[in-house]
Amino acid sequence: MMDAQALEARLRAEQLWRHAPSDVDEGPWYVRVLVGGAAWLGACLLLPLIGLVWLEALRDVPAAMIVSGLAACLAGVALQRLRGEFVRQAGSAVALAGVIVVAVELESYGFAGWLATAALALMLYLAGRGYTHRFLCAGVMAVALVFALTEPWERGPSQTIACASLALAAAVLWWLARPLGLRRGPQLAPMALAYTCVVSILVWWVPGASLLADGGAAELGGTGWFWLGVLAGLPVAVTAALASQVDAAHRAAHSLVPGGMLLLAPAWLAAPGVGLAACWLALGHAHGRPVLAGVGVAAMLTYLARFYYVMETTLLHKAFWLGAAGTVLLALAWLLTQRRGGAA
Amino acid sequence: MSRMQRWYQSAAGRRAAADWWAAGVIDGQGAARAREFYGTLDGAAWLAFWRRVCAWLGVVLLAAAAICLVAANWDGLSRWAKLGGLQTLLAITVAAAVWPRAAPWVQTLALVLASMLLGALLALVGQIYQTGADPWQLFAGWALLMLPWAWAGRSVSLWLFWLLVTQVAWALWFDPRPGRGDGFLPGFVLINLLALAFQEAGRLRYAWLRRDAGPRLVAAALLAVSGGWAALAASVLVRGDRGALGWWAVAAALTGFFYYAARRDLAILAMVLASVIVVATGQCAAWLFAAGLDGVASFAVLALLVLASGTLAGAWLRRLAKAPARGGEGDQ
Numbered sequence: 001m002m003d004a005q006a007l008e009a010r011l012r013a014e015q016l017w018r019h020a021p022s023d024v025d026e027g028p029w030y031v032r033v034l035v036g037g038a039a040w041l042g043a044c045l046l047l048p049l050i051g052l053v054w055l056e057a058l059r060d061v062p063a064a065m066i067v068s069g070l071a072a073c074l075a076g077v078a079l080q081r082l083r084g085e086f087v088r089q090a091g092s093a094v095a096l097a098g099v100i101v102v103a104v105e106l107e108s109y110g111f112a113g114w115l116a117t118a119a120l121a122l123m124l125y126l127a128g129r130g131y132t133h134r135f136l137c138a139g140v141m142a143v144a145l146v147f148a149l150t151e152p153w154e155r156g157p158s159q160t161i162a163c164a165s166l167a168l169a170a171a172v173l174w175w176l177a178r179p180l181g182l183r184r185g186p187q188l189a190p191m192a193l194a195y196t197c198v199v200s201i202l203v204w205w206v207p208g209a210s211l212l213a214d215g216g217a218a219e220l221g222g223t224g225w226f227w228l229g230v231l232a233g234l235p236v237a238v239t240a241a242l243a244s245q246v247d248a249a250h251r252a253a254h255s256l257v258p259g260g261m262l263l264l265a266p267a268w269l270a271a272p273g274v275g276l277a278a279c280w281l282a283l284g285h286a287h288g289r290p291v292l293a294g295v296g297v298a299a300m301l302t303y304l305a306r307f308y309y310v311m312e313t314t315l316l317h318k319a320f321w322l323g324a325a326g327t328v329l330l331a332l333a334w335l336l337t338q339r340r341g342g343a344a
Numbered sequence: 345m346s347r348m349q350r351w352y353q354s355a356a357g358r359r360a361a362a363d364w365w366a367a368g369v370i371d372g373q374g375a376a377r378a379r380e381f382y383g384t385l386d387g388a389a390w391l392a393f394w395r396r397v398c399a400w401l402g403v404v405l406l407a408a409a410a411i412c413l414v415a416a417n418w419d420g421l422s423r424w425a426k427l428g429g430l431q432t433l434l435a436i437t438v439a440a441a442v443w444p445r446a447a448p449w450v451q452t453l454a455l456v457l458a459s460m461l462l463g464a465l466l467a468l469v470g471q472i473y474q475t476g477a478d479p480w481q482l483f484a485g486w487a488l489l490m491l492p493w494a495w496a497g498r499s500v501s502l503w504l505f506w507l508l509v510t511q512v513a514w515a516l517w518f519d520p521r522p523g524r525g526d527g528f529l530p531g532f533v534l535i536n537l538l539a540l541a542f543q544e545a546g547r548l549r550y551a552w553l554r555r556d557a558g559p560r561l562v563a564a565a566l567l568a569v570s571g572g573w574a575a576l577a578a579s580v581l582v583r584g585d586r587g588a589l590g591w592w593a594v595a596a597a598l599t600g601f602f603y604y605a606a607r608r609d610l611a612i613l614a615m616v617l618a619s620v621i622v623v624a625t626g627q628c629a630a631w632l633f634a635a636g637l638d639g640v641a642s643f644a645v646l647a648l649l650v651l652a653s654g655t656l657a658g659a660w661l662r663r664l665a666k667a668p669a670r671g672g673e674g675d676q
Contacts, residue, residue: 180358183375186359246390250388326404
């Protein structure tokens with residue numbers, strides 16, 4: 001299999017290489033995480049400067065916070081356009097602090113306020129440069145959308161609706177961002193990763209439903225069941241879409257995976273986080289994104305730890321669904337081993 | 345080259361080609377050529393991936409089911425049925441692990457499942473006979489009984505699981521005893537440094553210890569806990585715990601020196617640098633506030649410090665990443 005250097009050499013030899021990359025090289029994943037973490041911490045530390053100064057000075061002027069926040073956003077984007085790594089990181093932090101200040105001020109406007117915050121974060125996403133900046137802006141956008149959809153924050157179907165909508169959006173974004181799919185696809189990857197991270201945390205608050213429980217259906221309501229069904233069905237859709245990309249010789253064997261996921265859907269109704277994590281793991285592997293695959297594994301383990309304490313499902317029902325899902329998965333692994341033997 | 349390394353290289357190549365296309369470095373024709381090289385999903389590799397995911401996830405879910413079943417304390421099963429059932433399951437998994445005709449990956453999975461079921465069995469014994477044992481004793485017993493399996497299994501996953509159980513026992517030992525919490529951090533740092541030393545020494549001799557994931561996960565836990573503790577030690581939350589800073593410094597210095605000079609691993613160096621930034625910010629915050637500097641100005645100074653140190657650390661790591669590879673260097 002050809003690596004990046006060999007591919008570059010081949011493309012150069014075939015006169016298909018036009019010029020050197022102009023964009024700033026952000027380095028491997030651990031450098032992005034380090035620099036992104038520093039930018040996020042810097043943004044949090046800048047909040048008092050951008051927000052509190054105005055709060056103290058212009059306490060009675062309601063627009064002061066919004067104006068200062070927007071000014072910070074503009075300044076941040078301007079700094080992003082300058083040369084120099086430090087200035088670009090500072091630009092990210094200033095812009096991020098600005099959008100958070102605006103979000104705090106607009107919070108009292110409810111749905112419209114959160115939607116405005118999401119729109120502002122989207123504009124910063126489009127105007128800014130670099131993976132780290134876009135990831136942080138998309139994270140703010142995803143959180144704002146969650147609050148918009150769950151306003152007021154009460155445990156119930158609203159979390160399920162927000163989680164399922166964002167999970168669908170993340171899956172579609174990952175599909176559009178697949179390597180060598182669309183030309184502008186890579187620019188969507190930071191948004192897809194941010195949505196994935198937010199969904200992986202939000203799913204902790206999604207009340208699952210055990211089909212064995214009495215009265216569970218009535219408590220959840222039609223809307224809740226529908227969106228929970230969407231969450232449980234997402235692994236089927238994702239694995240079916242990925243199976244269609246497999247070479248023709250192995251396609252028949254791969255139809256087993258979506259079939260298995262369909263069989264597992266009732267278990268994902270009780271534990272929706274497990275099915276979602278499987279989606280991220282599959283997409284990460286198929287599209288060659290180790291960070292996404294890592295997020296999938298981490299999301300799976302943390303959700304299982306959280307699931308133990310979920311109150312909607314009794315421990316006995318949890319044991320049943322987990323045991324049933326584990327048995328189906330082991331059977332699927334055995335079937336795939338047999339197919340491998342047949343294929344070989 | 346292992347299957348995982350082939351996948352990683354191919355993935356990096358595909359992503360690089362996509363980035364070149366998006367940046368205009370290659371045109372549509374170049375992208376089409378790159379697509380030809382990578383083609384559709386490799387069916388055999390994809391099948392192997394799903395086989396592993398299904399098997400691992402199945403084992404983890406079965407173990408989680410056993411733990412939930414024990415915790416449910418179901419009246420529908422007698423104590424003998426519960427004990428007998430769990431022990432039968434344990435015996436079957438151990439038999440599968442030692443069955444000579446089983447594939448190595450099946451043996452490893454069976455041993456992982458047996459190790460998890462062992463903890464569930466100890467909890468069940470404590471529940472039925474009301475032994476009065478503290479939670480730390482359960483975890484310590486679990487770690488002790490599991491140790492031969494962790495060694496025999498020759499699997500990084502099993503070894504990391506054993507380390508996790510050991511550290512939970514250590515944490516629980518200090519948690520419920522007021523006044524003894526100060527000893528947690530030194531023990532935690534020493535356990536993890538020993539674990540890193542064991543992995544690095546064993547790497548030369550045992551193939552199963554040559555994966556980078558093991559040291560990286562141990563280093564992440566070591567630096568996150570000791571660094572977080574040291575940063576908090578400067579604040580009002582745990583003021584006075586001066587030893588925390590020293591233990592973190594020992595952990596960061598030894599880890600950083602080894603993974604820079606002896607076996608370069610840039611991901612672990614990034615973790616060391618992140619912990620340095622967090623601890624330095626915590627200490628500076630304590631000094632600035634103690635000096636009576638205005639709150640807003642202090643935060644601005646801290647923000648500048650964080651951004652500058654993050655930029656410098658990122659630039660240094662990028663330079664190291666572009667330097668020629670050294671022997672035993674982890675993936676980039």
